[in-house]
Amino acid sequence: MTLWLIGIPIVFGVGVGLAMQPMIFCAQNSGDQQDVATTTTLFMTIRMLVSAIGLAIAQSVMQNDIMPLLKAIAARFPDQANVVYNIVSN
Numbered sequence: 001m002t003l004w005l006i007g008i009p010i011v012f013g014v015g016v017g018l019a020m021q022p023m024i025f026c027a028q029n030s031g032d033q034q035d036v037a038t039t040t041t042l043f044m045t046i047r048m049l050v051s052a053i054g055l056a057i058a059q060s061v062m063q064n065d066i067m068p069l070l071k072a073i074a075a076r077f078p079d080q081a082n083v084v085y086n087i088v089s090n
Helices: 002-029 033-076 078-089
Strands: none
Touching (some): 033 078
16 A cells, blocks of 8 residues: 555656656747747746646545545544544644
8 A cells, every 4th residue: 555655656756757848848949049938937837827726626626535534434443543633633
């Protein structure tokens, strides 16, 4: 289980990292030379904005899906749930 929790983000990060440079390169080459800085800035700004929106959506989906699972786990293991609750609440 731990391998999946560590491995999937690494593979995703490498894939996104390898995909970002060619996209920036294409964006820079699509405009005139005097517009390279503007093109790069606009591309990165849009990328960050879309990432923030995507993160908010993903957080909402994950939170709504994980809460019922956490309640089921807490009902199954009440002693451990109390320990975790005490740690988190302090």
